[in-house]
Amino acid sequence: xxxxxxxxxxxxxxxxxxxxxxxxxxxxxxxxxxxxxxxxxxxxxxxxxxxxxxxxxxxxxxxxxxxxxxxxxxxxxxxxxx
Amino acid sequence: xxxxxxxxxxxxxxxxxxxxxxxxxxxxxxxxxxxxxxxxxxxxxxxxxxxxxxxxxxxxxxxxxxxxxxxxxxxxxxxxxxxxxxxxxxxxxxxxxxxxxxxxxxxxxxxxxxxxxxxxxxxxxxxxxxxxxxxxxxxxxxxxxxxxxxxxxxxxxxxxxxxxxxxxxxxxxxxxxxxxxxxxxxxxxxxxxxxxxxxxxxxxxxxxxxxxxxxxxxxxxxxxxxxxxxx
Numbered sequence: 001x002x003x004x005x006x007x008x009x010x011x012x013x014x015x016x017x018x019x020x021x022x023x024x025x026x027x028x029x030x031x032x033x034x035x036x037x038x039x040x041x042x043x044x045x046x047x048x049x050x051x052x053x054x055x056x057x058x059x060x061x062x063x064x065x066x067x068x069x070x071x072x073x074x075x076x077x078x079x080x081x082x
Numbered sequence: 083x084x085x086x087x088x089x090x091x092x093x094x095x096x097x098x099x100x101x102x103x104x105x106x107x108x109x110x111x112x113x114x115x116x117x118x119x120x121x122x123x124x125x126x127x128x129x130x131x132x133x134x135x136x137x138x139x140x141x142x143x144x145x146x147x148x149x150x151x152x153x154x155x156x157x158x159x160x161x162x163x164x165x166x167x168x169x170x171x172x173x174x175x176x177x178x179x180x181x182x183x184x185x186x187x188x189x190x191x192x193x194x195x196x197x198x199x200x201x202x203x204x205x206x207x208x209x210x211x212x213x214x215x216x217x218x219x220x221x222x223x224x225x226x227x228x229x230x231x232x233x234x235x236x237x238x239x240x241x242x243x244x245x246x247x248x249x250x251x252x253x254x255x256x257x258x259x260x261x262x263x264x265x266x267x268x269x270x271x272x273x274x275x276x277x278x279x280x281x282x283x284x285x286x287x288x289x290x291x292x293x294x295x296x297x298x299x300x301x302x303x304x305x306x307x308x309x310x311x312x313x
Contacts, residue, residue: 013234014189014192014234014259016189016190016191016192016193016194016232016259017190017194020194064143064147065143067144067147067180067187069186069187069234069235069236069239070187070189070234
């Protein structure tokens with residue numbers, strides 16, 4: 001099944017990329033208040049069991065996809081069985 | 083009796099770019115320095131390991147995140163656990179943080195700019211194997227060249243590191259947004275140091291500064307003591 005991982009800078013963690021994008025959006029005339037930049041990882045996991053898939057992807061996040069010191073993550077299972 | 087040359091391994095990852103400078107500088111400072119390819123599963127007999135700067139594996143995902151899984155890095159983790167001396171410079175520091183050998187993480191510079199210039203550094207400790215040739219409070223001039231050198235630890239972790247005196251080098255002025263101007267951190271045991279500045283680029287006055295040689299020659303001396311102890 002498919003899994004999508006959203007990795008975000010944690011609340012309160014400085015995000016200079018987000019700040020640069022926010023100020024660029026303002027220069028373009030958009031009224032934005034805060035922009036934060038994260039990362040999306042789309043995965044195809046071999047198992048078709050949603051619970052097993054979630055547990056597996058959580059381990060991937062802890063070990064590689066996110067740095068828990070500064071990033072939080074959310075997992076969305078998007079396969080047909082989810 | 084002539085003193086033996088300590089054996090220092092310089093790890094080579096795909097995308098490293100400061101490996102030759104590190105090898106040259108260590109050799110000039112009287113070490114028997116040799117490259118270790120990243121696919122090696124075992125290290126040769128070594129008295130110290132240096133992880134050089136560069137952009138290992140293209141900095142994919144996060145700087146250092148992929149290099150941490152290189153076979154040679156597993157050997158370095160064992161080497162460090164056995165008390166071996168490990169120095170990580172720039173990307174090497176990032177790799178050591180990702181591998182969990184050093185605390186904290188290196189983020190994008192606050193300015194988002196790649197910064198390449200000489201910076202003043204204050205030596206906070208001289209009782210580590212990497213700073214014995216420095217004086218306490220001494221200000222060293224050593225270049226930095228990085229886009230992700232903005233070191234961060236949360237309040238609890240930072241307080242622990244301060245209490246254990248694990249901050250070894252600080253920028254004398256704000257440089258990249260690094261928490262409390264931290265430029266170099268040692269592990270609790272004191273045998274693994276990571277720093278963003280490049281001592282290997284400052285080992286001769288022709289290069290603008292020879293202050294980096296104080297750090298590298300401290301490492302060479304400490305490694306030599308290890309050679310002698312093992313003999």
